[in-house]
Amino acid sequence: MSKTTQAPKALRGVGNFIDDRFHLAKTGEKNLRKVFPNHWSFMLGEIALYSFIILLVSGVFLTLWFKPSMIEVVYDGSYERLQGVPMSEAFASTLYIDFDVRGGFLVRQIHHWAALIFVASLVVHALRVFFTGAFRKPREINWLIGVAIFTLAMVEGLFGYSLPDDLPSGMGVRILQGVMLALPLVGSYVSMFLFGGEFPGEDIITRLYMLHVLLIPALLLGLIVAHFMILWHQKHTQYPGQGRTDKTVVGTPMFPAFAVKAGGFFFFTFAVIAGLSAFVQINPIHLFGPFTPTSITSGLQPDWYMGFMEGSLRIFPNTLDFTIPIGAGYPVMTAVLVPGLVVPGLIFGAMGAWPFVEQWITGDKRAHNVADRPRNAPVRTGLGVAGIVFYGVLWLAGSNDILSETFSIDLYLTTYIFRVLVIAGPIVGYIVTKRICLGLQRRDRETLEHGYESGIVQQLPSGEFIEVHKENSDETTHVLESKPVITSTALEEDATDDNGVENPAARKPMGKLRRALAHWYTKDNVSFEGVEAHSGHHLNHSSHGDDKGH
Amino acid sequence: MTENNNDNNTGDDAKERVVGTPTDTTDVVTETSAKAESEHNGPYLASETHQHSEEKQVRGEKLASVWFIIAFLGGVGFIVSYFLFPPTAAGPAIADPQIGQYSNVLLGGTLTIAMFGIGAGMTVWARNVMPHYEVASPYEDLPSSPEEKGSFSEFFMKSADESGFTKRPLMRRTLIAAMLPLGIAPIVLLRDTGPLPGEQMKVTPWVDGMHMYVEGTHRKIRAEDLENDPYGMISALPALDDDRYPHGISLTDQAKSVILLIKMPEDDWKGGMNDAVREGSDETRLNWTHEGIVAYSKICTHVGCPAALYERTTHRILCPCHQSTFDASDGAKVVFGPAHRPLPQLPIGVDDEGFLIAKGDFNEPTGPTFWEYRKD
Numbered sequence: 001m002s003k004t005t006q007a008p009k010a011l012r013g014v015g016n017f018i019d020d021r022f023h024l025a026k027t028g029e030k031n032l033r034k035v036f037p038n039h040w041s042f043m044l045g046e047i048a049l050y051s052f053i054i055l056l057v058s059g060v061f062l063t064l065w066f067k068p069s070m071i072e073v074v075y076d077g078s079y080e081r082l083q084g085v086p087m088s089e090a091f092a093s094t095l096y097i098d099f100d101v102r103g104g105f106l107v108r109q110i111h112h113w114a115a116l117i118f119v120a121s122l123v124v125h126a127l128r129v130f131f132t133g134a135f136r137k138p139r140e141i142n143w144l145i146g147v148a149i150f151t152l153a154m155v156e157g158l159f160g161y162s163l164p165d166d167l168p169s170g171m172g173v174r175i176l177q178g179v180m181l182a183l184p185l186v187g188s189y190v191s192m193f194l195f196g197g198e199f200p201g202e203d204i205i206t207r208l209y210m211l212h213v214l215l216i217p218a219l220l221l222g223l224i225v226a227h228f229m230i231l232w233h234q235k236h237t238q239y240p241g242q243g244r245t246d247k248t249v250v251g252t253p254m255f256p257a258f259a260v261k262a263g264g265f266f267f268f269t270f271a272v273i274a275g276l277s278a279f280v281q282i283n284p285i286h287l288f289g290p291f292t293p294t295s296i297t298s299g300l301q302p303d304w305y306m307g308f309m310e311g312s313l314r315i316f317p318n319t320l321d322f323t324i325p326i327g328a329g330y331p332v333m334t335a336v337l338v339p340g341l342v343v344p345g346l347i348f349g350a351m352g353a354w355p356f357v358e359q360w361i362t363g364d365k366r367a368h369n370v371a372d373r374p375r376n377a378p379v380r381t382g383l384g385v386a387g388i389v390f391y392g393v394l395w396l397a398g399s400n401d402i403l404s405e406t407f408s409i410d411l412y413l414t415t416y417i418f419r420v421l422v423i424a425g426p427i428v429g430y431i432v433t434k435r436i437c438l439g440l441q442r443r444d445r446e447t448l449e450h451g452y453e454s455g456i457v458q459q460l461p462s463g464e465f466i467e468v469h470k471e472n473s474d475e476t477t478h479v480l481e482s483k484p485v486i487t488s489t490a491l492e493e494d495a496t497d498d499n500g501v502e503n504p505a506a507r508k509p510m511g512k513l514r515r516a517l518a519h520w521y522t523k524d525n526v527s528f529e530g531v532e533a534h535s536g537h538h539l540n541h542s543s544h545g546d547d548k549g550h
Numbered sequence: 551m552t553e554n555n556n557d558n559n560t561g562d563d564a565k566e567r568v569v570g571t572p573t574d575t576t577d578v579v580t581e582t583s584a585k586a587e588s589e590h591n592g593p594y595l596a597s598e599t600h601q602h603s604e605e606k607q608v609r610g611e612k613l614a615s616v617w618f619i620i621a622f623l624g625g626v627g628f629i630v631s632y633f634l635f636p637p638t639a640a641g642p643a644i645a646d647p648q649i650g651q652y653s654n655v656l657l658g659g660t661l662t663i664a665m666f667g668i669g670a671g672m673t674v675w676a677r678n679v680m681p682h683y684e685v686a687s688p689y690e691d692l693p694s695s696p697e698e699k700g701s702f703s704e705f706f707m708k709s710a711d712e713s714g715f716t717k718r719p720l721m722r723r724t725l726i727a728a729m730l731p732l733g734i735a736p737i738v739l740l741r742d743t744g745p746l747p748g749e750q751m752k753v754t755p756w757v758d759g760m761h762m763y764v765e766g767t768h769r770k771i772r773a774e775d776l777e778n779d780p781y782g783m784i785s786a787l788p789a790l791d792d793d794r795y796p797h798g799i800s801l802t803d804q805a806k807s808v809i810l811l812i813k814m815p816e817d818d819w820k821g822g823m824n825d826a827v828r829e830g831s832d833e834t835r836l837n838w839t840h841e842g843i844v845a846y847s848k849i850c851t852h853v854g855c856p857a858a859l860y861e862r863t864t865h866r867i868l869c870p871c872h873q874s875t876f877d878a879s880d881g882a883k884v885v886f887g888p889a890h891r892p893l894p895q896l897p898i899g900v901d902d903e904g905f906l907i908a909k910g911d912f913n914e915p916t917g918p919t920f921w922e923y924r925k926d
């Protein structure tokens with residue numbers, strides 16, 4: 001290609017038409033030249049975006065036939081095995097999609113699989129952002145938007161799961177209503193207003209349908225657009241490397257390379273979802289049968305993202321329940337309120353608050369565009385793993401009946417085990433992770449000093465065997481040397497001022513707390529001070545014993 | 551950044567890889583051959599790009615085209631699969647679950663091939679045909695300069711003063727007052743979404759003398775039926791025959807009135823059965839049973855799943871959702887799990903013909919426990 005191809009006449013025409021009206025040539029070029037750093041972990045958010053698009057498209061298709069009505073009918077449709085069974089119109093119309101609309105079964109499964117993958121990719125994407133510190137200034141607001149998307153996505157998924165009105169989905173709604181009823185003072189009112197009367201009433205599917213196809217998707221779409229525009233404006237974070245600084249981003253331009261790669265990735269995401277929908281059955285409502293409030297099967301499992309709520313409902317004991325002794329007595333059901341409100345509040349609240357808590361502890365007000373390597377922020381990484389373990393244990397506890405049966409463990413014993421694990425697990429997870437981080441930091445220092453292990457073993461004249469260490473690449477050296485030092489302004493401020501008067505800020509309880517937290521946050525760190533690249537003995541097996549952890 | 555980038559040293563693929571940038575001088579971060587420099591005339595600076603060899607590009611083009619052809623065939627296959635299962639005179643062919651399954655696999659499989667083909671083709675295109683390079687670009691400068699901020703602030707406050715909003719408190723306050731009722735209006739409008747709870751959650755269709763149907767049937771239950779039942783447990787509903795509902799009873803009434811009838815040897819009753827059915831009542835739980843048969847609400851007092859599992863030997867009732875466990879021989883006391891209170895009990899007896907009947911309503915509201923459940 002020696003000459004740039006002239007833009008086709010039609011394209012020029014369209015371009016001029018638009019530019020005559022919007023003056024976009026300069027902005028357009030700037031955006032086409034937008035730089036996207038390359039790393040596989042940056043594609044996690046893309047998966048979420050693409051599955052959301054698939055959800056919108058497949059969802060529109062499903063609305064063509066779905067009837068959000070709880071009128072009870074006796075089924076007289078094509079699926080023989082349920083003929084004559086009383087069911088809601090919602091369930092009957094879902095059967096219609098499955099057994100009368102060609103491709104309906106596939107699109108329903110695509111919609112369900114895409115929902116599972118949407119929430120899963122959100123979670124993994126959020127973890128990536130958390131562990132690399134990409135939530136730091138200036139991106140705190142985008143992090144909060146992300147947390148809101150995550151929360152809404154869960155609610156959206158739960159409501160969508162409820163719409164077909166099959167047995168497990170109706171039971172999900174029942175549990176939701178049970179949790180609402182436990183709210184002190186207002187529980188029965190909230191439930192009555194949402195359900196239009198007592199459970200199940202005749203309105204709930206219609207209302208959940210509105211929330212599922214209109215209100216929440218509109219909110220999600222708005223938040224996703226905002227998330228994306230902020231990302232676009234602030235540009236992506238990048239991992240440390242040569243030339244990558246807080247001032248300069250290095251990567252592939254939007255057009256053509258990133259656009260083509262991202263487009264291809266959309267089709268891969270769709271292919272995976274379509275493949276799962278073709279070959280892995282999900283939510284076979286025709287096998288579950290319609291909802292009745294009086295029947296249930298054992299081994300019921302919600303969609304995966306509700307598992308942690310289910311698990312906490314299962315393992316939280318009723319021993320902390322109490323009754324307020326006024327009049328006949330008013331119950332406070334901690335066994336429902338803690339799992340239903342406190343646990344999700346804790347998880348989402350901690351996620352939302354962390355960027356600000358960390359900033360408060362460290363006093364770091366700088367803008368960060370170079371992401372942290374997780375090992376270089378051991379406390380944060382440890383806390384993140386503690387959060388994963390907490391969530392994971394609750395999630396597993398949501399399947400304790402299945403675990404009990406599969407592994408032939410007493411059902412109640414699994415509950416006790418999970419009660420212990422949910423507290424001990426995060427603590428152990430934190431400690432182990434932090435130690436691993438510090439260990440990796442030590443190895444980084446060693447690599448920096450001595451080069452990397454080449455795999456070549458030599459025998460010295462003395463008979464000693466050594467492994468030859470080779471010099472690191474410039475890139476590696478740069479990355480290792482750029483390890484940030486974690487400090488906190490709270491520790492730099494003197495406890496007393498020049499006149500020997502105690503620093504008033506540090507004396508107050510919050511000041512003391514901040515100092516204590518700052519100490520905890522910064523104390524464990526493998527110092528790279530004084531370490532020079534390749535200053536160790538290249539050809540000797542290095543002797544090192546200077547780590548303070550040894 | 552993963553562990554270690556030492557494999558960069560090998561140089562085999564150095565031509566394809568991005569090597570770092572000099573930190574100061576330029577915003578270009580690519581090592582390119584002089585040849586590419588002179589030949590390239592694309593939208594980016596020549597020094598920013600690194601072309602693949604023509605040979606490699608041609609290979610890439612061919613491979614990508616193969617993928618796109620596969621995708622095309624997949625797409626055609628998808629449409630063909632759709633029309634492979636036309637409705638028959640008897641109804642849709644896919645109504646047969648087996649045929650429906652074939653249809654699903656064919657449609658989904660071809661769609662997968664089409665999508666994967668396009669994705670793979672585009673990836674090959676990006677990797678083998680397009681030049682590989684990275685460019686550098688500055689991050690936006692945050693925050694604005696003090697001059698810009700000052701100018702903005704000055705303009706904003708000047709304009710606010712000009713509008714009179716800051717200087718004319720009467721107008722400002724009345725405007726805010728005018729907004730308030732409108733802000734509350736949407737919440738007021740939601741009032742009619744449902745009735746107030748009132749007492750309706752505390753009563754069920756059970757009344758004195760009402761017969762019981764085996765759940766899902768219209769068969770009345772006799773006391774002997776429980777003798778013969780292999781599980782020693784029958785799930786039952788009030789014998790209502792309301793024509794408006796296929797079951798003869800609304801789902802709402804089912805949800806609050808469904809009971810478990812459990813028969814056990816009378817020696818197995820535990821102390822809890824001698825408790826009063828409710829505070830201040832002189833009737834005991836035992837008075838509300840009939841010849842070893844006891845009736846409890848089937849709806850768990852935790853969050854409302856049916857507590858449907860009954861173990862005959864231990865007389866335990868287990869809710870499969872969250873594993874609240876109740877002792878049927880001991881007034882349905884909670885022996886394990888998260889439930890707050892025992893399952894409510896229904897007073898039962900028999901009529902002249904030997905059919906089981908209710909002798910009144912439950913001792914407590916059924917269903918999930920709520921704030922005012924104890925209030926009369």
